[in-house]
Amino acid sequence: MPIRPLIAKLNPHGRYAYRDWDVHVDHLVIGAGVVGLAVANALARRWPEKTTYVIERHAQAGQETSSRNSEVIHAGLYYPRDSLKTRFCLRGRDLLYERAKNHSIGAKKLGKLIVGSTSADSKYLESLHEHCQKLGPHAPPTRLLSGSEACQLEPNLSPNITRAMYSPSTGIVSAHDLMQQLEMELDTLPNGESPEAEVVYGTSAVRIDPFPERKGWVVQTKTKDSTHDLDTDSLLAQVVINASGLNAPRTLNSLVEQIGGNQDEMIPMYFSKGSYASYRGPGVDKVRHLLYPTPNFGADSSNATSSAHAHQSLGTHLTLDLEGNVRFGPDTHWLSPEPGLAQTSSSDDAPDFWESQLYPDATEEWYDAMHTAIRKYLPDVQKQGLAPDYSGIRPKLVGPDAKKFNDFQILWHASQSLGQQRVWQSSLPDLGGGTMISLLGIESPGLTSSLAIGEHIAEELAINVWGKRNPSGKAQRYFEHVGQDNLAGWA
Structure with missing residues (x-):
């Protein structure tokens, strides 16, 4: 019997109507698996003055793929030389051993x-x-x-x-220790600085809309303990990192029609x-x-x-x-x-x-x-x-009949002029809008690659987003209309 993919998107029935945003943040990371936490950690280290928020639908970090694997630190043996899997695995392996040594993360280089x-x-x-x-x-x-x-x-x-x-150089690591340490640094960095970063649990993204007027994305979130099924919070993020693992294609699929595609172009899961x-x-x-x-x-x-x-x-x-x-x-x-x-x-x-x-x-x-x-x-x-x-x-991203190697996919989209963009787009179009980065198909060696993926995303944002629009690196406070107390209340 042939294996069927699931083709799904956020808000398939339009249950969640658009609503104006209440809070403005610099970075919103969707998903607190090991990759999402590594990306948030890299952003907080590089820009501690910018707001970096992580939303996670479960009550704890890494409850899906991140906690249910072999916990192997891969050496980077198997994948094509010029692939993202090889690049991130080789770099991530070294970063992971270094972090484990410096931060008491359980790891052993067994071979x-x-x-x-x-x-x-x-x-x-x-x-x-x-x-x-x-x-x-x-x-x-x-x-x-x-x-x-x-x-x-x-x-x-x-x-x-x-x-x-x-x-x-192959080894093992405690994924739990790694994720715990990555999250702890969102409170206090190694230099003692407290970044503007936080993880919000029990919260899912249920709708996303481009907001080109403010060069960002309006993301509606829903908490599990909401007293009403359709109650949502709404925030404006200049950068959205879609690191939701098994559900990552859903977020991008919800924008396919605006990008100018059709159902045939939706990403299969x-x-x-x-x-x-x-x-x-x-x-x-x-x-x-x-x-x-x-x-x-x-x-x-x-x-x-x-x-x-x-x-x-x-x-x-x-x-x-x-x-x-x-x-x-x-x-x-x-x-x-x-x-x-x-x-x-x-x-x-x-x-x-x-x-x-x-x-x-x-x-x-x-x-x-x-x-x-x-x-x-x-x-x-x-x-x-x-x-x-x-x-x-x-x-x-491909089924069991696929004969070719399938790499990690990192797709970039701008909130402005979506109709001029493509679904499978591996670089940020020069359209001057807010940025969305979708991390798709991040399976093995995703755990090993996580720190390198975070490093890469931070570097690309420095070149393509913050380097151009905020070259001084000064803090940008986005608490207009609501104030910092309300932002803390949302979190």
């Missing part, structure tokens, strides 16, 4: 082994090693190993392993579920590194290709947490919305259909498939030692 057992696996690993050597000054160090050398490092590995590649299993039992007692099979582990050369690093998943691998506990996963299971939901006329809650899928579907078939994948490289792992742990949903 990882990618292992294979066939001639096709060997060709893949040789090609991957060669690719890594060409990635420039931040290139991850790698070393090719024979099967026996790999088994000396990891005695639990299958004797069938014939080739491996060692990546010493695909949802890839990855489930994890914890493990207690024999066969892993001596494991000290992260262990990854090649994407086509064990396939013969007629069925494997040297370029197949798997755009969709890196396979069922072994990771360790900071306490040394073993976890396997993720597998890959694509979710389809019900036919009635896969329409732009869907209900406001339709994009959250995946929330019922945040736990492994631990059937006997799931256990068998997980165990079979693991035993190919760790033969002594026992099925009865596996237990369902958790599942995460990866935000995809």
